[in-house]
Amino acid sequence: MSTVVSxxxxxxxxxxxxxxxxxxxxxxxxxxxxxxxxxxxxxxxTLSATGSLYLFKDEINGSLFAYRTRVPVHETPPLGPDRxxxxxxxxxxxxxxxxxxxxxxxxxxxxVTLAVRDHRILVYLDPYTGAVLDRVARDQEFMVxxxxxxxxxxxxxxxxxxxxxxxxxxxxxxxxxxxxxWPCGRDGGVISVRGTPRxxxxxxxxxxxxxxxxxxxxxxxxxxxxxWSIWWGQQLRGWSxxxxxxxxxxxxxxxxxxxxxxxxxxxxxxxxxxxxxxxxSTPAAASTQTLxxxxxxxxxxxxxxxxxxxxxxPVGDDGVYAASVYPRDVIRQRVIALDQYTGAKLLxxxxxxxxxxxxxxxxxxxxxxxxxxxxxxxxxMLAFCLATILLAVTAGTMWWxxxxxxxxxxxxxxxxxxxxxxxxxxxxxxxxxxxxxxxxILGMLGxxxxxxxxxxxxxx
Numbered sequence: 001m002s003t004v005v006s007x008x009x010x011x012x013x014x015x016x017x018x019x020x021x022x023x024x025x026x027x028x029x030x031x032x033x034x035x036x037x038x039x040x041x042x043x044x045x046t047l048s049a050t051g052s053l054y055l056f057k058d059e060i061n062g063s064l065f066a067y068r069t070r071v072p073v074h075e076t077p078p079l080g081p082d083r084x085x086x087x088x089x090x091x092x093x094x095x096x097x098x099x100x101x102x103x104x105x106x107x108x109x110x111x112v113t114l115a116v117r118d119h120r121i122l123v124y125l126d127p128y129t130g131a132v133l134d135r136v137a138r139d140q141e142f143m144v145x146x147x148x149x150x151x152x153x154x155x156x157x158x159x160x161x162x163x164x165x166x167x168x169x170x171x172x173x174x175x176x177x178x179x180x181x182w183p184c185g186r187d188g189g190v191i192s193v194r195g196t197p198r199x200x201x202x203x204x205x206x207x208x209x210x211x212x213x214x215x216x217x218x219x220x221x222x223x224x225x226x227x228w229s230i231w232w233g234q235q236l237r238g239w240s241x242x243x244x245x246x247x248x249x250x251x252x253x254x255x256x257x258x259x260x261x262x263x264x265x266x267x268x269x270x271x272x273x274x275x276x277x278x279x280x281s282t283p284a285a286a287s288t289q290t291l292x293x294x295x296x297x298x299x300x301x302x303x304x305x306x307x308x309x310x311x312x313x314p315v316g317d318d319g320v321y322a323a324s325v326y327p328r329d330v331i332r333q334r335v336i337a338l339d340q341y342t343g344a345k346l347l348x349x350x351x352x353x354x355x356x357x358x359x360x361x362x363x364x365x366x367x368x369x370x371x372x373x374x375x376x377x378x379x380x381m382l383a384f385c386l387a388t389i390l391l392a393v394t395a396g397t398m399w400w401x402x403x404x405x406x407x408x409x410x411x412x413x414x415x416x417x418x419x420x421x422x423x424x425x426x427x428x429x430x431x432x433x434x435x436x437x438x439x440x441i442l443g444m445l446g447x448x449x450x451x452x453x454x455x456x457x458x459x460x
Contacts, residue, residue: 024414026180028423031411033176034399035444036169041392043152043166044218048385050150051221055370055378055385057143065142068124068134073106078127080294081110081311087130088112088123095121097313099267100293103127104308104327113138113267157230161436164229168437170222172430174215181208200401207394210387217384218391224368227271227361231436236357237275245355246272255346256280258318262335265312266324271365272358273324273335279346280318281339290314290340296321299343306332314340322347328371330362 053060061069081100089095095114103110110127113120120138125131138144152159183190193209195202227233240246257277262269265278291299297311300323309325321338330351337347351359363372370378403409413420424445431438 021416021419024416024419025423027411027414028419029176029179031413032423032427033173033180034411036173036176037395039440039444040166040169040173041395043162044170044388045392046152047150047163047166047225048388050146052382052385054143054146054150055381061143069109070107071109071126071128071133074128076128078103078110079130081297082292082294083130084110084125084127085112085293087125087132088114088135091123091132091135092116092121099310099312100297101310102297102307108308109133151228160230164226164232164434164436165440167222167226167229168431168434169440170218171434172427172437174211174219174222175430176427177208177211177215181212200398203394203397203401207391207398210390210394214384214387214391217380218388221368221381221384221388224364226434227365229436232434233271236361237271240272240355240357240361241275243355243357245357246361247276247358248349248353248355251347251349251353256282256318262322262324265315265322266310266335268310268326269324269335270326270333271361272354273349278322279320279337281314281320281341281346283317283341291321291338291343293321295343296338296340299338300336303336303345303348305334305336309334320346328366330366330372333362 081102085097085100089097092114095116098113098115098120101111101113109124112123112125114123115121121135122138122141123135124133126133139148148154152163181190191209191212193202193205195205197203227236237246241249256279258280260278261274262276262278263274269276293311293313300309300311305323306325306327308327309323312322314320320340322335323337324335326333333351335347335349336345338344339346351362354362366372367377368381370381399409428438428441431441
């Protein structure tokens with residue numbers, strides 16, 4: 001009796017082992033993709049919806065709120081800031097002036113910010129006639145509310161930390177999604193959609209194709225949004241400043257500075273300069289009067305400050321006139337501070353003065369907000385936001401269609417523990433780039449191990 005051994009058996013065995021290994025890796029990656037999506041998608045829907053509206057901030061203000069933001073152009077020159085501030089204070093008699101925002105165009109209204117104790121009130125005025133167009137509490141202004149919803153600021157510092165965790169998991173979502181999308185010999189679900197909406201495969205393919213088109217945009221939105229985060233963003237700012245790659249520290253070297261950061265005086269001093277100290281004026285003799293806001297505005301014009309700037313009034317004897325402007329043309333961004341008595345320049349930071357990290361972050365923030373390259377940037381970011389919402393909807397529908405009755409439908413781990421450990425280590429490595437995300441990953445691992453241990457005890 002003889003035994004026939006096929007020469008193809010080793011090759012067949014190798015192919016089977018390779019296929020089993022790929023299947024194990026796929027299942028491990030799928031499980032992490034599921035967990036990342038489970039955590040991220042509710043937040044990504046909120047961020048995308050609010051971000052889609054904020055992209056068109058100027059357009060919304062110029063249409064829905066045109067009654068207070070747009071004015072007819074007059075042949076007579078506009079009134080000075082001092083007169084406009086006086087008129088605003090007549091509309092809110094118990095308030096004190098905080099800042100004046102210069103009209104960005106001849107058709108734009110002027111804006112005066114007043115303070116009543118800890119509350120801020122925005123007063124919109126016609127710069128030609130001085131007429132009050134509207135007044136509204138700052139925390140009730142539509143775009144302020146929208147921005148607060150986008151950043152989850154209403155839920156406090158913990159919510160800001162959640163945003164950082166979500167941004168890190170969004171990166172993991174994109175990378176694991178790219179692996180799951182990779183064709184590996186498949187035709188459907190790569191660039192085409194199979195089946196009909198009644199079938200799970202249709203939703204799966206739509207999810208995959210949308211992810212292919214929107215994944216890069218989601219990655220850009222996540223990375224350019226991270227500088228605002230509570231830990232990662234602060235660490236990046238601190239590191240870049242210490243290394244001389246952010247704030248131009250030399251500009252403060254020969255002037256006395258306060259302990260007050262610019263963000264406490266200006267509503268938008270820019271990411272790079274938020275923590276920069278406000279310079280101090282040299283207190284003059286008691287008989288010397290302050291410069292006056294009209295003269296301060298004139299000095300800013302002489303120095304070439306772009307229109308649309310915000311000018312904060314001095315606070316205290318050593319306060320300064322501080323101004324910032326952030327037009328869509330990023331290279332025209334600028335911050336200036338003037339001595340309140342002499343008008344001398346204490347600070348003048350242009351975009352070119354920032355370090356390379358500071359400039360890169362400012363560029364990234366502009367792209368995130370749709371402020372570069374005209375409508376192309378706006379509509380590209382809008383497309384990515386809408387695609388992110390579609391990804392969330394298709395993911396939820398897929399899960400709903402495949403979940404078992406009475407179960408969560410979590411993709412099972414593969415049996416090969418080496419694959420589980422390897423993929424988990426890679427995901428944890430990505431989490432290490434974003435420490436709050438890394439802590440969340442460790443927490444998820446702990447919960448997963450506890451759940452597996454509990455299931456084994458129940459079965460026993």
